[in-house]
Amino acid sequence: MDAAAIPALPRGVRLHFDRxxxxxxxxxxxxxxxxxxxxxxxxxxxxxxxxxxxITAALAAKFAAPRDQIAADSAAFLGALRDRLFLEVRP
Amino acid sequence: MTVPPPIAMxxxxxxxxxxxxxxxxxxxxxxxxxxxxxxxxxxxxxxxAADLGVLQLHLSGGEPASRRDLTDLVRAARxxxxxxxxxxxxxxxTEARLAELDAAGLDHIQLSLQGTDAGMADEIGGYRGGFVxxxxxxxxxxxxxxxxxxxxxxxxxxxxxxxxxxxxxxxxGARRVEVATVQFHGWALRNRDAxxxxxEQAKEATRIVAEARVRLKGRLVVDYVPADYHSDxxxxxxxxxxxxxxxxxxxxTVLPCHAAQTIPHLTFENVRHRPLxxxxxxxxxxxxxxxxxxMAEPCRSCDRREKDFGGCRxxxxxxxxxxxxxxxxxxxxxxxxxxxARAAAHAAATAPLIHRTAPGRPVPAEPVVG
Numbered sequence: 001m002d003a004a005a006i007p008a009l010p011r012g013v014r015l016h017f018d019r020x021x022x023x024x025x026x027x028x029x030x031x032x033x034x035x036x037x038x039x040x041x042x043x044x045x046x047x048x049x050x051x052x053x054x055i056t057a058a059l060a061a062k063f064a065a066p067r068d069q070i071a072a073d074s075a076a077f078l079g080a081l082r083d084r085l086f087l088e089v090r091p
Numbered sequence: 092m093t094v095p096p097p098i099a100m101x102x103x104x105x106x107x108x109x110x111x112x113x114x115x116x117x118x119x120x121x122x123x124x125x126x127x128x129x130x131x132x133x134x135x136x137x138x139x140a141a142d143l144g145v146l147q148l149h150l151s152g153g154e155p156a157s158r159r160d161l162t163d164l165v166r167a168a169r170x171x172x173x174x175x176x177x178x179x180x181x182x183x184x185t186e187a188r189l190a191e192l193d194a195a196g197l198d199h200i201q202l203s204l205q206g207t208d209a210g211m212a213d214e215i216g217g218y219r220g221g222f223v224x225x226x227x228x229x230x231x232x233x234x235x236x237x238x239x240x241x242x243x244x245x246x247x248x249x250x251x252x253x254x255x256x257x258x259x260x261x262x263x264g265a266r267r268v269e270v271a272t273v274q275f276h277g278w279a280l281r282n283r284d285a286x287x288x289x290x291e292q293a294k295e296a297t298r299i300v301a302e303a304r305v306r307l308k309g310r311l312v313v314d315y316v317p318a319d320y321h322s323d324x325x326x327x328x329x330x331x332x333x334x335x336x337x338x339x340x341x342x343x344t345v346l347p348c349h350a351a352q353t354i355p356h357l358t359f360e361n362v363r364h365r366p367l368x369x370x371x372x373x374x375x376x377x378x379x380x381x382x383x384x385x386m387a388e389p390c391r392s393c394d395r396r397e398k399d400f401g402g403c404r405x406x407x408x409x410x411x412x413x414x415x416x417x418x419x420x421x422x423x424x425x426x427x428x429x430x431x432a433r434a435a436a437h438a439a440a441t442a443p444l445i446h447r448t449a450p451g452r453p454v455p456a457e458p459v460v461g
Contacts, residue, residue, distance in 0.1 A: 027174040032098055
């Protein structure tokens, strides 16, 4: 994923805290994706304004982790969501 | 056995519908308007559902737009915290009403498609002018920006229109298309001679879908329900009985699936009399086919038993006369060969469409089942 690209949740896809099961989930048409701590951390940075590069920099600082590793993991996670049309990526 | 909370609820707000599709999944005995739950009942049920763990609410029917309180129901569902999906033919949705639904927080719309031109769509839907109206509604949905799934139901008469249906989904701006071969429950069971696809048609549909999934990747998600009479393994019906989802009928009856009332020995509870959580966790109908404990052979020792849970209980009832038997779609069912022969005979037959009736109207006589 390009560092300047801006990921955003499209209309009809939203983060939701499932208070009954105690999980963060991504709600989408006919689909519910249960998020692990990593997925939740990545998506909580996606605001439709900041670029992929800014998001991965923020995550690297927050978790004191190598930025390359964070970028690779985030690109894989967000890319899979994009393939299912649960995420838009604006160039 | 630990019973997980349900994820999805189908709220059949009404059985009333301007269309009369011959494969309608509503029961043959339709609920009359005066037996429908009131607005405040549905609002309470939505809250109970959210408290129980339901995340996804599907507002269906009949035609949910036939309920005058649809906007209030959508608002209440969103306030309860539910992802709210409207499943509609489009008939009864005006531009103004769609704007109200938008303001009320509706998350997603599924628009049904009976055919890709007026001749096919209006004949199948039994409603003249329906196709033109639907195209107008699709335009308003796109203009507002609602996320859209186009729901196509395919059968022998319209399977050749599948390529055009996929194009239309793209033109409408849909993110997702459901390509569902008709499932033979409810009214469709009476129309097998008119609707059963041929084996060749079923194979062609599978090929078209596989090709479209590659071609449309990243633009349009294609969900596919193959023709199960022509399959070798059954569907994991409802994600497993009493494990994932529940249906509430227009009168408040709570069902493990929309066809469960065809299983005569089951008794069903009603949200008018019992809390939804109580019905989910502690009622005989939901317990009847949960998990694997109810299974007989060939399911009991089958390595697929937790994959498809023996298939559809209602189909086992309808075709094998025993809701506890393996779904006859399965190659391991002793009824499988007979079912495949019957499917071929239905596909080779000709018969007029038997459209569904309106709630409270006499039900047409059942054809002789061969």
